[in-house]
Amino acid sequence: MARLSLQAKKELALNLISVLEQTYPNLEMTLNYRDAWELLVGGILGAQTTDEQVNRVTATLFVDYPTVYDFAAASLKEITEAIRTVGLYRNKAKFLSGSAKIIVEKHDGIVPQSREELLALPGVGPKVASLVRGDYYQIPAVVVDTHCGRISRLLGLADKTDPRSIELELMKVLPEMAWIKWGHFMVTHGREYCKARCRNCLACPLSDLCQYPKRKTVQKELIAARQQNQESGCF
Ligand code: SF4
Known part of the structure; x- marks a missing residue:
């Protein structure tokens, strides 16, 4: 053809x-989130995992760690334990911990909007960057x-x-x-x-x-x- x-x-x-x-x-968006950080977390956790599974985990994760500051302050062991029912959880815990620390230290706790700054976060590839830019910041992105x-x-x-x-x-x-x-x-x-x-x-x-x-x-x-x-x- x-x-x-x-x-x-x-x-x-x-x-x-x-x-x-x-x-x-x-x-409708299938991931549950309240702000840009939670959408970023959902996107990182979503690699090779269904949105339903991510929502099950984040339902308690976002209660135990309600802000990016809580993720940045938590130990890697604590985050690993909190997401252990998700596939590839060890790597994803490192990504969440690393991203939270960069967002708190470099971006005053606010998830950046630019593609370059998003892609510089651990665990964030083009798909998650576009997800946050489009669905949260309403910047056109595919x-x-x-x-x-x-x-x-x-x-x-x-x-x-x-x-x-x-x-x-x-x-x-x-x-x-x-x-x-x-x-x-x-x-x-x-x-x-x-x-x-x-x-x-x-x-x-x-x-x-x-x-x-x-x-x-x-x-x-x-x-x-x-x-x-x-x-x-x-x-
Ligand atoms: S979108 Fe998929 S299901 Fe629909 S006609 Fe094309 S190949 Fe078939």
Whole structure:
């Protein structure tokens, strides 16, 4: 399947956003947080862990350590113990402790807004930096996690494979006002229709626009499934 031109991608993006807005009118952030620090903590803890698991841990973590100052004052052992039900907890405890200390010592306890300063914090990569900038500070940013990268490629909006390159591709084709929402759309759409191991293209509201069902091999399977009146399947 030929790659789309930049202009074609821009037009496709507008149409996709229109359908996504109708499909998910009440899009909600899945992490629980009250301020930028708590969102940063949720983002760091979220690596290779579900948001549900992160929320379970932070429900008590944020009671025991209510501010960034409390995290900075806590010992590494205490933080490690408090998050031990999360995967990779030893590394994540180091990241939380290190980030809290830098934020308290260098930024007067306030989570920085600039991408460079966020990326300088331990455990903060492009995804978490964009999450904090977009969702908390409302600075236009595209959050590219595995769902967003995978589905954006299937849709035809991105061609690259590494998250930073996909983020730059999406920033070129999505209208800026949709940057923050896009990552949430992709996570929700991945959960509802476009799972990594089972894409339900037959029921998917984006199927007329998405480039994946247009691939010849997939088309054959879809036609066969429709002829058998299947309502769902894996493609
Ligand atoms: S049409 Fe299929 S591949 Fe495309 S977004 Fe929908 S489920 Fe995913």
